[in-house]
Amino acid sequence: xxxxxNLYVYGGIIGFFVIFFGVAVPFCIFKVYVNEIGVWTxxxxxxxxxxxxxxxxxxxxxxxxxxxxxVDYWDRYDGTVQTLNxxxxxxxxxxxxxxxxxxxxxxDVSVELIIKYKIRRGSAWKLRKLLGPGEAKxxxxxARKTALEKxxxxxxxxxxxxxxxRSVFGKMxxxxxxxxxxxxxxxxxxxxxxxxxxxxxxxxxxxALLLDLKFDPKLDRKIKNVKLAELDILLNIxxxxxxxxxxxxxxxxxxxxxWVERIEGDRIAKFTILEALVNQRIAExxxxxxxxxxxxxxxxxxxxxxxxxxxxxxxxxxxxxxENLRRAAMIGVGGDLIVALEATKNINLGYLEFTTQRVDLxxxxxxxxxxxxxxEKKKD
Numbered sequence: 001x002x003x004x005x006n007l008y009v010y011g012g013i014i015g016f017f018v019i020f021f022g023v024a025v026p027f028c029i030f031k032v033y034v035n036e037i038g039v040w041t042x043x044x045x046x047x048x049x050x051x052x053x054x055x056x057x058x059x060x061x062x063x064x065x066x067x068x069x070x071v072d073y074w075d076r077y078d079g080t081v082q083t084l085n086x087x088x089x090x091x092x093x094x095x096x097x098x099x100x101x102x103x104x105x106x107x108d109v110s111v112e113l114i115i116k117y118k119i120r121r122g123s124a125w126k127l128r129k130l131l132g133p134g135e136a137k138x139x140x141x142x143a144r145k146t147a148l149e150k151x152x153x154x155x156x157x158x159x160x161x162x163x164x165x166r167s168v169f170g171k172m173x174x175x176x177x178x179x180x181x182x183x184x185x186x187x188x189x190x191x192x193x194x195x196x197x198x199x200x201x202x203x204x205x206x207x208a209l210l211l212d213l214k215f216d217p218k219l220d221r222k223i224k225n226v227k228l229a230e231l232d233i234l235l236n237i238x239x240x241x242x243x244x245x246x247x248x249x250x251x252x253x254x255x256x257x258x259w260v261e262r263i264e265g266d267r268i269a270k271f272t273i274l275e276a277l278v279n280q281r282i283a284e285x286x287x288x289x290x291x292x293x294x295x296x297x298x299x300x301x302x303x304x305x306x307x308x309x310x311x312x313x314x315x316x317x318x319x320x321x322x323e324n325l326r327r328a329a330m331i332g333v334g335g336d337l338i339v340a341l342e343a344t345k346n347i348n349l350g351y352l353e354f355t356t357q358r359v360d361l362x363x364x365x366x367x368x369x370x371x372x373x374x375x376e377k378k379k380d
Contacts, residue, residue, distance in 0.1 A: 030067025084115035116206040123202035
């Protein structure tokens with residue numbers, strides 16, 4: 001019985017601790033979101049080994065961290081690039097206000113500026129120590145959002161921006177208000193001055209954008225009239241210079257035309273001389289070519305005549321030699337044979353019958369003898 005009672009006691013104790021830790025532990029954890037920087041302040045020391053108190057010299061980024069109520073205190077800072085808008089635009093239902101500046105000419109001018117800045121990385125805890133707690137309160141109802149209204153470093157940045165704008169743009173005169181180069185120059189100067197002032201407050205100024213300079217309509221008309229008068233003066237000066245340069249241009253045109261005519265005359269003269277030289281050279285080459293052709297033609301005709309004469313001589317010699325040979329052949333047996341051949345050519349016989357017993361047509365020698373050829377002498 002005692003053992004069962006002990007089990008109930010132990011089970012109750014364990015259940016109590018489970019419920020306690022299940023409910024209490026979530027309240028002892030602090031979450032830093034991805035767009036935030038967390039700064040941890042140890043209000044009371046926990047444990048024997050850790051007796052330190054105050055701001056922990058470290059920035060904490062996205063994740064879960066210890067956050068025991070009363071013992072730990074956390075501040076949230078915006079870790080993204082932030083914007084200070086001093087324009088006349090309406091943002092989140094609230095109209096922003098431009099910076100009012102009074103120039104050295106005693107004119108009221110509205111300067112519309114946009115400042116891009118961010119907390120220097122690794123310096124959020126320094127900002128916390130410099131300006132104290134409460135710079136960025138966290139509202140539990142707006143989950144994962146940081147309430148950044150009435151933040152001290154933003155108030156300081158805004159005040160410094162107003163002061164820099166008045167010190168930089170307040171030095172402008174009315175003739176500078178329409179000059180875009182002067183505006184850009186003043187914006188760069190304001191950026192450098194603002195960065196210099198915020199270096200000790202751990203803020204990096206990324207850029208200062210000057211959107212517009214607005215001033216009183218009377219001043220607007222006055223500046224326009226002044227600008228128009230200046231433009232008229234410049235126009236008259238330009239017209240006078242144009243007239244002066246027109247005379248110079250006419251002189252230059254006349255000189256140019258004279259030079260052109262002279263150059264053209266020189267070109268024509270040089271072309272004529274070159275053409276004459278070319279024609280002379282062509283005539284010389286043609287004469288040389290004709291002479292060469294005549295010489296070569298005479299040589300070829302002479303060679304042709306010589307070769308034709310030599311050929312004619314050879315032909316005549318061949319004919320004479322052939323005639324001599326024919327005559328020599330006619331003197332001997334060859335002559336009788338030729339006579340017999342001619343005799344056989346001149347025979348014109350009709351129908352002829354003869355007996356082969358007395359005439360043997362296959363005996364050629366007998367047949368030749370019958371046509372007048374002498375019989376061949378037999379050698380001893």
